[in-house]
Amino acid sequence: MxxxxxxxxxxxxxxxxxxxxxxxxxxxxxxxxxxxxARVHPTGFAALDATLTGGFRSGELVLVGGPAGNGKTTMGFQFARNAVAAGGHALVFSYEHEAHTLLERLISMEAMEAVEGSGAVDDFGMSTAADVHSVRRALEAGTGGAPLEALLAGLPGGLGAGATLTGYGDRLHIHESSGATTTLDEISRIVRDVTASAGAAPLVLVDYLQKVPVPGAAEDERTTVAVEGLKDLALEVGAPVVAISAADKEALASGHRVRTHDLRGTSSLAYEADVVLILSDKVDVVSRDHLVYDLGNLQRFRDWTVLTVEKNRHGRGHVELEFAKDFEHGRFHTRGNEVKERLVDERVFTT
Structure with missing residues (x-):
């Protein structure tokens, strides 16, 4: 009315x-x-951007779901990092991690980017850079009063990481969110403030959807209100909003492949979202014959994640892509491919 x-x-x-x-x-x-x-925000993953006809669009709500431990936060945070590395702005609402934890990932990620860019390799022909654990240990040990630059200089790729982070640091914002106080109204206020100061709407990452508090609502209702509110926000400010979504416990049983209808909440998740991405360990979703007849595939497939584009309003849907994991450096390799192996809905091979 x-x-x-x-x-x-x-x-x-x-x-x-x-x-x-x-x-x-x-x-x-x-x-x-x-x-x-619409303004298009490339994800930085070439195969995904091709499927999305460029990337995420202003006004879109993107859901990223899947079982725990499959890299939903890693990929979502990499979307934000790639947005600012391409010259845009990004805003991360983190209900799960402190800002310093995400900074450790960023330093390691950019250290690896710096090392790969320089062509430096070890005796085995592999690029070497400070992993997330090395960065964390260095920060926890401190420098005895020396500046941050001295700490980074002691980490392989650290100085390059520092230079990159300084270059885009003012355009990437991390909000330490609370399941008690960071409501939809608070998210909207912060997004509008960042948009006003930046002069452009940022890519927004909410990690994760089911943590957004909606006082007085049961869980299903809370999820419905949260997803509808984030979609309205995306349209109002002209930003793509990427929301990480947890899966129902029943969907995490061995042998079950997570789909959109397995995400925690009501059917409003699939209805409101413009793009739905589901992450799965490749070893969990390939057809049985790829494992039975070549057991060497077992370990190789563990190193890859399958990203299923289950819904895509502006391009192809039901597309299966794969990306190699590099969780040691808080990232995925951005070069991906369409999956060539046959996948199954229900896994029938146990390990």
Whole structure:
């Protein structure tokens, strides 16, 4: 219902457009040398960007789901990192990790990027860079009063990481979120503040959806309110909102492949989302014959994650991509492929 002030009854501004008016608006924007469509935020994963026809779009709600330990936070955080590395802005709401924990991952990730970029390799032809545990140990040990630069200089790839982080540090924001106080209203306020100060809407990451507090609501209702609120926020500020989603406990049983309907909450998750990505360990979802007839595949497949594009409003859906893990450095390798092996819905081979 629209009020006399031009706002809906829930306070959201509404606008009535004629097609002629829209055409005039588009012409005006194009004459100013600006793009007239949605702003596209590349994910930095080439195979995924090709499937998404460029990346995440302004106003989209993206769900990233899957079993625990399969890299949902790692990939979501890498989306944010890649957005700022490409010149954009990103805002992370972390209900699970302190900001310093994510900083450790960033330092290690950028150290590996720096080492790979320099072409430095060890005696075995492998790139070497400080892993997350090395970074954590160094920060916990301290420097005896020396500056951060001295600490980074002692880490392989550390100085390159420091330079990169300094370059984009003002465009990547991390909010230590609370399941008690970081409500939808608080998320909206912070997103609007960052958008105003940056002059552009950031890519927003919420880790994770089921942690967003909705006072007085049962879990299913809370998830519904949270996902609808995040979708409204994406549309209002013109930002892509990426939300990590937990799976129901029943879906985590051995042999079951997690799908969209297994995510914790109601059917509103699949309905509201524009893109749904499900992560699975490759060894858990390949057809049995790939393991039985070549046991060497067992270890190789453990090093890969399958990303299933289950829903995609602006491109192909039901696409199976694979990316190699590099969890030691808090990341995935961004070069991916479409999965060639046959996958199954229900795993029938146990290890």
């Amino acid at each position: 629209t009020t006399p002030t031009g706002h809906s009854s829930n306070g959201k501004a509404e606008a009535l457009h004629s097609v002629s008016g829209l055409l005039a608006d588009v012409d005006h924007v194009l004459r100013r040398g600006l793009p007239a469509g």
